Amino acid sequence: MKNTLFKAAIESGKILKENFEGSFNIESKDVISNLVTEIDKKSEKKIIEIIKSDFPSHNVLSEEVGAIDKDSDVKWIIDPIDGTINYAHAIPLCCISIGVEKKGEVIMGVVYNPLSGETFFAEKGKGATLNNNKITVSTENEVSKSLLVTGFPYSSDKNPTKQLDVFSKIVSSDIPIRRLGSAALDICWTACGRFDGFWEYNLNPWDVAGGYIILVEAGGKITNFSNSEFNLYEKEILATNGLIHDQVLKIIQSV
Ligand code: IPD
Ligand code: CA
Ligand code: CA
Numbered sequence: 199m200k201n202t203l204f205k206a207a208i209e210s211g212k213i214l215k216e217n218f219e220g221s222f223n224i225e226s227k228d229v230i231s232n233l234v235t236e237i238d239k240k241s242e243k244k245i246i247e248i249i250k251s252d253f254p255s256h257n258v259l260s261e262e263v264g265a266i267d268k269d270s271d272v273k274w275i276i277d278p279i280d281g282t283i284n285y286a287h288a289i290p291l292c293c294i295s296i297g298v299e300k301k302g303e304v305i306m307g308v309v310y311n312p313l314s315g316e317t318f319f320a321e322k323g324k325g326a327t328l329n330n331n332k333i334t335v336s337t338e339n340e341v342s343k344s345l346l347v348t349g350f351p352y353s354s355d356k357n358p359t360k361q362l363d364v365f366s367k368i369v370s371s372d373i374p375i376r377r378l379g380s381a382a383l384d385i386c387w388t389a390c391g392r393f394d395g396f397w398e399y400n401l402n403p404w405d406v407a408g409g410y411i412i413l414v415e416a417g418g419k420i421t422n423f424s425n426s427e428f429n430l431y432e433k434e435i436l437a438t439n440g441l442i443h444d445q446v447l448k449i450i451q452s453v
Contacts, residue, residue, distance in 0.1 A: 199253075199298055199306060200306065200321065201252075202248060202249060202252040202253065203296055203298065203306060203308050203319075204308065204317075204319075205248050205252075206244070206245040206248040206249060206294075206296060207245075207294050207296060207308045207310040207317065208310070209244050209245075209248060210241040210242075210244045210245045210278060210294050211294060211310050211312030212312070213237060213240050213241050213244060214237060214241060214279065214285070214292070214294070214312045214313065215312045215313065217237045217240075218285070218288065218290070218313060219288045222235050222236040222237050223235065223236040224236075224286050228352070229352050231283070231352050232352040233282050233283055233286055234262060234282065235279070235282060235285065235286055237279065237285065238261075238262055238278050238279045238282055239262055239278070241278035241279055241294060242260055242261070242262050242263060242276065242278035245260070245276050245278060245294070245296065246258055246260060246263070246266075246276070249274050253272070253274075254268075255268050255270050256268060256270045256272045256273070256274060257269075257270045257272065257273040257274070258273065258274050258276065259273055259274070259275045259276070259403060259404065260274075260275075260276035260277075260278065260404065261276065261277050261278060261402070261404045262278065271300060271301045272298065272299070272300050273298075273299045273300075274296060274297075274298055274299075275296070275297045275298075275299055275304075275403050275404050275407035275408075275430075276294075276295070276296050276404055277294070277295040277296075277382060277404035277405055277408070278294060279292055279293075279294065280292060280293050280294070280295045280309075280380045280381060280382040280383070280404075280405060281293060281378070281379050281380030281382075281383065283379055284378075284379045284380060289379070290311070290313035290314060291311075291378050291379060291380055291383060292311065292313070292379075292380050292383075293309050293310055293311040293312075293380055293382050293383055293386075294308075294309070294310050294312070295307070295308070295309045295310075295382035295404065295405070295407065295408035295409060296308050296407075296408050297403075297406075297407025297408040297409075297410065297411060299407065299430075303322075304322075304407055304410050304411045304430070305321065305322040305411070306319075306320070306321045306322065306411065307319070307320055307407060307408035307409065307410065307411040307412055308408055309382045309383065309385075309386045309408045309409055309412060311383065315329070316328060316329060317329055318333070318386040318389065318390070318408075318409075318412050319412070320411045320412040320414075320415035320416070321411075321415070322411060322415070323415075324415065325415050325416075326389055326411075326412045326413075326415035326416040328386075328390050333389055333390040333391070333416050334390075334391065334416050334417050335388065335389060335390075335391055335394075335413075335416050335417045335418040335438075335439035335440065336391035336393075336394050336439045336441075337439070337441065338394045338439060338441065338442060339441040339442060340442070340445075341373060341394075341395075341442045341445035341446055341449070342371070342372075342373060344373060344374075344394035344395060344442050345374045345375070345376070345392075345393050345394055346368060346373060346374070346375045346376070346393065346394065346395050346396070346397075346446070347375065347376045347377065347378060347384045347387065347388070347393045347395075347396045348361070348364075348365060348375065348377060348384075348396065348397055348398055349377060349378075349379065349381055349384065349398045349401075350362075350377070350398075351398075351399060351400035351401075360453045361398075361399050363453040364397075364449060364450050364453050367449055367452070367453060368449060371449075376393070381396075381398055381401050381405040381406065381409070381435075382405060382406070382408055382409045383409075384396040384398070384409075384437075385406065385409030385410065385412065385413050385437050386409050386412055386413070388413060388418060388437055388438065388439070389409070389412045389413040389415075389416035389418055390416065391439070394438060394439050394441075394442055395436070395437065395438035395439065395442055395443070395446050396435070396436075396437045396438070397423075397434075397435060397436040397437070397446065397450060398435055399423075399433055399434055399435075400433050401433065401435055403430040403431055406430055406435060407430055409437075410428070410430065410437075413437050417439075417440065418437055418438060418439055418440055419437070419438055419439070419440035419443045420435065420436065420437040420438075421436050421443070421447075422434040422435070422436065423436060423447070423450050423451065425443075425444075425447055436450065
């Protein structure tokens, strides 16, 4: 499965690279700011083609085409471009994210940014890597000295679960915070210690599946906003180095 995962990431990565800064069709989905480009669709087609040719009986869940159910206990969860708005604006902060779920558990994931050449990978029980070098989360244990990252949903509700209030509280506490525009990179950049923590509301399984296993294998902690077990199919994610987890939770829960 690892070979297929890498082949799918590399081949779709070529499509992103070839078309970056080019002209391509861009459409809005449910709301005007939620974009899909011709390149998302081409990337997705290539990834699914590769998976289908190696594992025709496996299930697929992919952002643009949805679920392809073959009644298998393996599911490939695909985001053909995470960070589509960045890609559409020629900002090289985006990636292809693919997670492999077996019997309801993510066992392998890749997050590849072809524009920076960074490949994050993890397999259950075997650690996490960035371009083949082992990665671990940061050792910062004070939220006041941390660098955090977040994102906001496209939905018309501008303040779901008080995300803006949490953001505002963090900014007014002088804690540095970033908003990259790619949840999969946010999680992986937390996994390799660039960020100390990430939270967001309303993500989908394809935004998170690849990064989830990378963060866990890098020694991070991931829960929902009630500190219960994280579930890919639910909407809340808090992913940290583990050491500042309770402190960020406290801020989220305080608003
Ligand atoms: C989006 C990105 C963004 C997050 C959005 C996602 P897309 O995915 O991950 O960082 O804030 O909620 O939908 O649309 O670029 O695949
Ligand atoms: Ca996404
Ligand atoms: Ca996407």
